[in-house]
Amino acid sequence: MLRPRYLVLLIALAFGLVGCSSAGAIADMPVTAESPPDVATAMPDEVAEISIADKPAPTEVVVDYCLECHIDKQRLIDTAKPEEEVIAENKGEG
């Protein structure tokens, strides 16, 4: 446990540091509030052209038509070629 006199000195030092840090900030703050900017005049008269080259390239979506069809059961059913009935002519064990 610190001796009382050292504790008092420490507290005083703390207050002093706080006072130093806020003094400048307070001094920098304007006393009176500035008027809000005029929105109409804030807009530029001409819109600057933006180069397409400066835009990030859009992500290219690659369509895999093979998979698109072959993972779609209904589409496979709808587009299936009519199956010709094959009559096996084999006789006996193969």
Next chain:
Amino acid sequence: MEPWEKVLVDGENFPGSIHGLNGCIDCHGGVQSPDKESAHVGVVRNPSQDSEGICGQCHPNIVAAGEHSLHNNMAGYWTELDARSLPSNHPELEEMFGNHCATCHTTCGECHVSQPTNVGGGFIDGHLFNATPSMTRNCTACHGSRIGNEFLGKHEGFMADVHFRQGQMNCVDCHSGDELHGEPAGCNQCHEGPETEQVPPPDHRYAGVQAPRCETCHASVATGQDDVIFHQMHGSDLSCQVCHSISYTSCDGCHVAISEETGQAFFETDGAYLTFLIGRSPIQSYDRPYEFVPVRHVPISADSFEYYGENLLPNFDQSETWKYTTPHNIQRNTPQTESCNACHGNPDLFLTVDKVLPEELNANEDVIVEAIPLAITSAEQIP
């Protein structure tokens, strides 16, 4: 399978799979187009037919070994055809082979992606690649009438193979990928040197080192260290199936032709029936030292290919028609294991001359059992 089922891709799992990361066109060709007809111009339905160009890009070692795979090169068929014919018959036999036998040729995809083409094709699992083929939709789809029916117990009155029934094993538990890919019995797993190259590629299913073999798991049988006197006495005289197999399918005379009505290739067998007959091994060797083995009649006759020409098998008798066989219907207890005299003195179990067709006697002279083992009448007969 319905037509749409055969080509429906698993949209959730396939695109992100290792094979799905390839574009469809990379393997199948065709054209990226929303129009079906345009998209299918130049499409290859079974790209693994070009195993070297497609699968070999990532699996070069497997594809290279596949040259020796019997599923790929169909060498077993030609071993038999060559034995029974002359070189001058080859043009006709090649035509016959292309129409009737070549359908058994199996591509990578027909084991790992789709059902075999000769049973209609179609994705097994939404185009996902299965490292382990399906027993029922791949293996026994082709190996069905004999192996499949026997293994799965589809013959009325006969149980399934104990390895399936109780062991819950399937084909690949014994028949490794190395074997099916054409690696010589997996020898290179230990022998990485040039000696592996000295193992000749198999020219039929029972060529070379016996793999798989029962003793791999049942080692005590091989060393005679179990308590079964039959094992100790018969050791390598009998193949395991002599005692542990039950009746299996034999077939007679297969004839092939092209239908005049439909233009389709077809076959017609003279008959199929269940048999259990023990014959003398026609391929006794260091790797298969058995004197007696089960034999199965295969669907061949001298006029099997007469549609393609006369007398195409002039050396028909040079190869037996009752073949060394390994029925896949193993049981611990069979009629043969009931007693010594279940076999000894029992002519019904042996391929005796009276059971062979007269026109096939010459072909089977090395297989026919002329003198069956005598019945055991006293303990003194047992060494």
